[in-house]
Amino acid sequence: MQMIKAALSRHNWNISRVANELGLTRRGLYLKLARYGIEKAA
Known part of the structure; x- marks a missing residue:
């Protein structure tokens, strides 16, 4: 899960x-993401 969050941050949720x-x-x-x-964040 941390790996996914880090990648989302790095790529600005692309x-x-x-x-x-x-x-x-x-x-x-x-x-x-759903699981x-x-x-x-809003």
Whole structure:
């Protein structure tokens, strides 16, 4: 989970770039975000 949060920070929540860095599809990343309850701060 920390790896996902760090990548989101590094890429300013650009889902495509984060997914690419982590070796996931965009859909796979969205599923992990939902599973871990990670949301972008308002």
